[in-house]
Amino acid sequence: MKYYDKLIFDLSRPGRSGYSLPENPWGVTADALPEDLRRKTPAGLPQVSEPDVVRHYTNLSQMNFGVDTGFYPLGSCTMKYNPKINEQVASMPGFSALHPLQPEWTVQGALKLYYDLSKALSTLTGMSDFSLNQFAGAHGELAGLMIMRQYHRLRGDSGRTKVIVPDSAHGTNPASAAVCGLSVVQVRSLEDGTIDVGALKGLLDDSVAGIMMTNPNTLGLFETHVREIADLVHGCGGLLYYDGANMNALLGQVRPGDMGFDIMHLNLHKTFSTPHGGGGPGSGPVGVTSALAHCLPYPRVVRKNDGKYALLTDKDSCGRISGFMGNFGVLLKAYAYILMLGKQNVKNVGPYAVLAANYIKESLKDCYKLPIKGLCKHEFVFDGLAEDNGVTTLDVAKRLLDYGFHAPTVYFPLLFHQSMMIEPTETESKETLDAFIGVMRKIAEEAKSDPEMLRSAPHNTPVGRPDETSAATHPVLKYSDMQ
Amino acid sequence: MGCPYFPHTEEDLKQMLERAGAVSLKDLFSDVPEEFMFKGEFNLPDAMSEMEVLEKFRQLDALDKKLTVFCGVGAYDHYAPAVIQYLLSRSEFQTAYTPYQAEISQGTLRYIFEFQSMVCSLTGMDCANASMYDGATAAAEAMMMSVAASRRRHRILLSSTLLPQVLAVVRTYADYHGMEVSIIGQEGGQTSSASLAQELASGDVAGVLVPGINRFGIIEDLSGFADAVHAGGALLAVYSDPSSLAVIRTPGEWGADIACGDAQTLGMPLSFGGPYAGFLACRKEYMRKLPGRIVGATRDAQGRRAFVLTLQAREQHIRREKATSNICSNQSLMALYATVYMSLMGDEGLKKVNDLSYAGAHYLHDRLIATGCFEDVFDKPFLKEFVLKTDVPADQLQRALAEEGFFAPLQTEEGYVSFCVTEKRSREEIDRLLAVIRTVI
Amino acid sequence: MSKTIEGLYYSQSHEWVKVEGNTAFVGITDYAQSALGSVVYVDMPQEDDHVDAEMEFGAVESVKAASDLVSPVSGTVVEVNSGLEDSPSLLNEKPYETWIIKVEMSDPSQLDNLMDAKAYSEYCESL
Structure with missing residues (x-):
């Protein structure tokens, strides 16, 4: 890697430009807008040519390390190889030109992709239904906790205001709980890093909305007592949330749905090989058991009896969590990865x-x-x-x-x-x-x-x-x- | 079929298993209770080759109808210069992690710093973060930020002229975060200052969110809003289309405390709703309440210019349940997208984008009125998007246009029809759209 | 070993209190500043704000950590140390000379719940 000192602003020279647009055939401009509603001072964006821009950002890229540059032993981040076929399908011009509000009958391919990907994630995780509208893992956690609260609220059980989080949890867990209006109760780990089931027992009562768990936990250890934990938490009326950040350990072998989890998120940019992009865009699908499907964020894609796909807004939904339906471009990549692996290699x-x-x-x-x-x-x-x-x-x-x-x-x-x-x-x-x-x-x-x-x-x-x-x-x- | 992403030879596996103290791969799961081991078959196809995967996606793509877009409502079909996708596909950007290791992430850190700088330039704010998921979640974060800044207040006021999906997302966040929402009514197609005053008067307001350009396409006149909101002890946040800020009055110029919105208008592909990038910027006083990633400039020990993620003590990995937000990523690559776009365009290019959109939209507007079947709802200035009243059923119009390859119009909750024209729409395309509309009406 | 000063009161959350009449000066101890590392920002209340004993009134941030400030006494904030806005590192350099807030105490008997220098030193060593 080399050192390159410039910012794009350092290259700016008055009168230079890097755009190419057609001539204005109408002879009117936005200057016709009332003075009061117009910008007073210029923004002062850089004035650079196209070659300046290309060389500048190429130089910047050369100060960056990526999975394609070298090995990333980054715990809980799953920096696996990002297959290039993913990028090719995501850049197909048809998909990138779809407006998110187009009528359903004109976007059957895109809706089918949502449906098929969510079914693929269901079979891999043992969860019944998925929402793909969340933008990232933390966003998935937030949506998952909203589902948890909504589920209790719909049953008239509004006193469940606490969520239990192990002391070894990812920092997003307590932060997501707080944003969701839940108070966080920490459960400690034993010497071996797994949850202290005895301590957990003492925390369980009818004020507990649920527990957030990572399995394997952040020490890379499988929580062998997960069945007992599930029984205890369910026994007090709470739900189990599975933080999918560490799902790569189990992919193809163990399914959160089979371990008693009710709600989970996946990080497609971890387990399903989509690139991290220097911090995003990612995707955080949320899966639930069939008992909670009605609480998923809206809209959801459903398949109708005639085989056509449609958007559903459930009245019991926990709400809208994204402007449209998440990072569609990222979903394409993850689906390509699943198809490449197939049911054996996965x-x-x-x-x-x-x-x-x-x-x-x-x-x-x-x-x-x-x-x-x-x-x-x-x-x-x-x-x-x-x-x-x-x-x-x-x-x-x-x-x-x-x-x-x-x-x-x-x-x-x-x-x-x-x-x-x-x-x-x-x-x-x-x-x-x-x-x-x-x-x-x-x-x-x-x-x-x-x-x-x-x-x-x-x-x-x-x-x-x-x-x-x-x-x-x-x-x-x-x-x-x-x- | 094998898998091109698994590099292990039989010999590798043998040696690795031996070191790991296992005889078979199955032994590596000996700590997992047997009842949890998946023994069934996944409901997935067999492994495909790249050729088969491409074919599968071509088939999916063929089910979508390609339409020329004459609608907006939060997603706008602006032109993307060729350079952007080319630069974004550099794997050093694309396959990098969040830039925690600053020494080998100066590329990411620098473009984020440039992004923050340009967002500040466009919005007239003092500081911006590294981007949010999308405009709607940025708006929700803006409101949580104003509640945090107020320390004790819990009410937020949302204009009824905000985009419906922005309102819906902010309401969702508010519902769970314990923010009480009141809606500011509209008057003549814009946020009512009388309604604002009335809501402020009932007290406890932490934040007020209004659009710069609203869901009717109208450029809102926010005169007096900042003073009223500040007198009520609250913060003013303006939801803005960043592309438009090259020509229209900025949140800073209106006296706002927070600016938020979706950077999608900076040339990002429609891509069925994502990935886009939200932006969030504020005045200096609220810098430490700003959620998300923030990059700052500093020096290394040798005095070289260096950039780092800074103000991290606000963030979830340190503050956990006391963090200002749970966000722990940004739409980094899309922030790069917007940054390259703004660099290429400059003030002048962005002004021309707005000029072309303005002129095209007004041309379409005037021709539609001239048909005699459409009439204005509001007599207010608009930029590239507008609504009209018509007796022609909107779904019938939309269907007929879609059959002919156009996407328009969208219907508002009041039953108005909404159109949008960007610089990508040529006069010929608009004339063809009009020709189809004339056959329907 | 961290430093303590005789004559101050200490809390378990590592704040110190210096009393002058009915006014309490509140800062953080040498132990606290050393555990945090270089302080980069102090989040302080405003004048006339009310603080409650054992309740948080602000936070101290270093590059990689943050710690809540817990008020050892109840009362009204009569002054905040505005010098910390520009030079938060004063908390590292002179922890016992740098007060954060000045509180007009509403219940000076709360001081009895705090430790003296000797007890606090022993407390720190037990951690």
């Missing part, structure tokens, strides 16, 4: 992902502290270096960048002080995993021989560690603030 996703994680774990456990021994699922957590040289997890993470690897998820989960959460996915070859293992061992050596060098890593990246304190104390959030 069974290998989970096992191969789990194999890769265990392979790395067993290969590095002598030089990194492994707080929880034994079989993991698709990810596991090291608690820093085995030997304490004052080198932190952050230092290791930054040094990895020098060697051409992305860093693991660091300082999460919060159960350990030096967490380093590693998730390799099923699409990485043994050679790649071996190269990563080799570098991790080398860094462990460097921590002994040259800890100072690690503390100032990375050294071979376009920029070094940025000064985050000054960035947050005196925020500079736009170009005109830089002057």
Whole structure:
């Protein structure tokens, strides 16, 4: 990667432009609008030519790391390979030109895709019905909790205002609960990182709307007591929410619907191979059991008796959650991925992902502290270096960048002080995993021989560690603030 | 059939299993109670080749009717310069994660910084975030933000002239988040200032959301709104079409505290409703209440310009249930889309987009009136979208036009018909549309 | 080991209180600032706001952490330290010289529920 210093504004010169539009055949312009309603001062957007733009953004791209550049052992993020056929189908001109409010009879293909994809997700998860209208995992969580509240409300059970969240949960769980107007009650983990069922029992009463669980949890451990937990929570009238961020571990082998979950979300940009895009667009489909289908966000796609597809707005729906029907373009990609895998290969996703994680774990456990021994699922957590040289997890993470690897998820989960959460996915070859293992061992050596060098890593990246304190104390959030 | 995404040879699997202490892949699930192991067959087709997948999508595509769009109502058919898709498909942008590791994410961080800067330029606000899911959710977040900023108030006022889907999404969020919604009535096709004053007078209002251009296509005259809202101790948020802000008065110029809306109008494909990108911007005082990702400029140890995700203490991964929002992503690649679009267009190009849309829309409007079968509902200035009254049943008109390859009109809840013309519609297309309409009326 | 100052009152949530007459100056302890790291922002109430003992009245943010500020006493905020708006790092540099809010106490007997320097030091060591 190279260092390139410019912002697009630095390239701007008065009088330059990069657009091409037809001549105005009408001879009238928006200047005819009343003065009072018109913009007073120019916006001051950049004035650049098309070649300027192409070179600038190409240069920017070269300061970026992606799955296509190298390995991303990023825990709970499932940075698997993004197949290119996905991109080809998503850019088919027909789909991209569809207006979201076109009459149903003119968009039967798009509606069929919604329907078929949701059925595919149903068979893979054991849930009855899906809504594909959510834009991201956190958005799916929010919709899922709305469904939970709506379900209780429809039964006249309005006193359920609490949601139970394990202390190891993704940070979005409690945040989504709060946005949804539920108060969060934490249940603690046992030493081995799984939910303390005894402690859970003490929290259950008729004020509990439900529990949010990640299985395998954020330590990569399968919650073996999930049946007992499901019985307990259902027994007190609550519902079980499955946070699908870690679904890749189970894909093809274990289905949340079979474990007693009532509501779940998937992250298509994790488990179903759609690209992360530097933070989005993603997609967070929400699946429910048949007892909750009427509460899904509207509109939903249904198949009528005549075989035609239609949009349904259920009066019991938890509400509208997106302007239209989610990130359609992302759904196309995920569906292409499912078709490419087919019913046989999809069974290998989970096992191969789990194999890769265990392979790395067993290969590095002598030089990194492994707080929880034994079989993991698709990810596991090291608690820093085995030997304490004052080198932190952050230092290791930054040094990895020098060697051409992305860093693991660091300082999460919060159960350990030096967490380093590693998730390799099923699409990485043994050679790649071996190269990563080799570098991790080398860094462990460097921590002994040259800890100072690690503390100032990375050294071979376009920029070094940025000064985050000054960035947050005196925020500079736009170009005109830089002057 | 094998799978091109699994790189393991038999020998690899053998060695990896051995290291993992397992004999077979099945052993890797020995911690899962047997009752949970899926033993059935998935209701999915067999694996397909790329050729078969493409064919499958061609068949789906063939079920959709390709229409020339003369409607808007929240999704607008603007032109996308060729450069954008070309740059967006660079895998360094497309396959990157959220830019937590700033040292190897300067590309993403810089375009987000540029996006924030340009959103501020268009809206007249002091700071913007890295984008939201879409316009409707950005509006909902704007209202949650005003409630958080007010500390104690829980009422929000929504204009009845907002797009129906924006109203619906904000209502959903409000319903669960504990925000009490009151609707501001309309008068002559625009948000009623008398109704606003009345609602403000009943007190406890944290935020007020009004459109810059409303669901009738009318450019709202927001004179006096900011003063009234501020006197009521609330924040004013304006839902705006960012493309239009090159020519129409900005939320900043109206004295708003928050600007939100959908960046779809910045050349994004209609794509059946997504992906688009919401935007959310505000005055400096509310910077730390702004939800979502925010990129800031700083330096590295060698003094080089560097960009980072900043103000993270607001966010869910630190604040958990006390975060301003649960959002933990943005529509990053679509923010890049908008940024490249704005760079290519500049003020001048964006002005021309609006000029062409304005002229085309007024041409269509005047010709429709001239048929004698349509009449104006409101005599108010509009930009590219407008509504008319007609005795011709809207569904009949829509059906006939669709048969001939056009998508128009959409019907409002009052029964008006809504049309929209962007710079993509040529005079010939408008004339052909009119010819079909004349056969129906 | 973190520093404490004799003569101040301390809370379990790591705020200190200095009393002058009926006025309480509230800040965060050396232990708190060191646990947080570089403070980048202090979210403070407004003058005339009412604060309640054991209730949060604001928050302290560092780059990667945030901590609620919990008022050790009830009363009315008579002044906030506006110097923290520009220089939040004062909380790291001089934790015991940098008060955050000044409270006119409504119930000074609440001070009895707080720890003295010795008890607080022992409390910190037990954490």
